[in-house]
Amino acid sequence: MKKITIGEAARQSGVKVPTVRYYESIGLLAAPSRSESNQRSFEPADISRLAFIRHARELGFEIEAIRTLLTLQDDPHQSCASADAIAKARLIEVEQRIRSLMALKAELEIMMDGCGHGRVDQCRVIEVLADHGQCTHPHH
């Protein structure tokens, strides 16, 4: 029985030390046992859980969604439908976000193209921002 310190847990899971404590404080991670000197002592399962959380966060899932995904993981006999729904919702979100960012990109490019690099009073960047009517791209 090796005792895993919070630092080690952080290193292995890729989650930062204060973030590990934060996850414990919001109940995403069960409070681990403590050593005689009150230091947290994690188990391998905790590392997996932290890695799960980290990966899900990287994929942009919100903490509450992750909480649901974790309870599903904890009870493997449940239907997979909720996990499916959460992932699908996230996919739709991501697709929407990509579309809107592409529109932004187009608008920014138009802005930049029009900039003669002279003085502000000839600057399309400022001008376009000031008057949305000049914005040729219909992103909204």
Added chain:
Amino acid sequence: MKKITIGEAARQSGVKVPTVRYYESIGLLAAPSRSESNQRSFEPADISRLAFIRHARELGFEIEAIRTLLTLQDDPHQSCASADAIAKARLIEVEQRIRSLMALKAELEIMMDGCGHGRVDQCRVIEVLADHGQCTHPHH
């Protein structure tokens, strides 16, 4: 001389009432004059400024960037280079964000494809989240 109330200013600029007050509080918008009964009384120029801010926010510029853009707008004899640089930085940010979201989308799609819609213990969604090694897409 018509007096523009905060509600009217909000309606015309598309910025919400509390947000207008917030912008005033952080000095993005000059404090307008007040009526006898202490109500804010805006001028047309304030509406333009609010619309400018709103459009810039829609394009994802941060408040501090907008603050700089506004000072540029206020002094039209300055070089346009700063505005240019801010817009360019934003464009690069947006492009990066699009790339990373595309990678996420791919990973989410792989996850969903593998889901047999059965029970959690056969669910690829949970499984992929739990073990990043299974994530075939090299987005990081």
Added chain:
DNA sequence: TCTTGCACCTCTAGTCGCTAGAGGATGTAG
């Protein structure tokens, strides 16, 4: 005239997901 109801005012606190820092205890290497 009353009263209803809306728009306005200020101020504080909450949101999300951490991150930073204070101030102190403990563990480890030389």
Added chain:
DNA sequence: CTACATCCTCTAGCGACTAGAGGTGCAAGA
């Protein structure tokens, strides 16, 4: 034994608002 790293708890801060409490002012209908 002395550094120094790591751990502990607690509080406050970030950005850009948003929500709510508690109060004033104003116009229109009964």
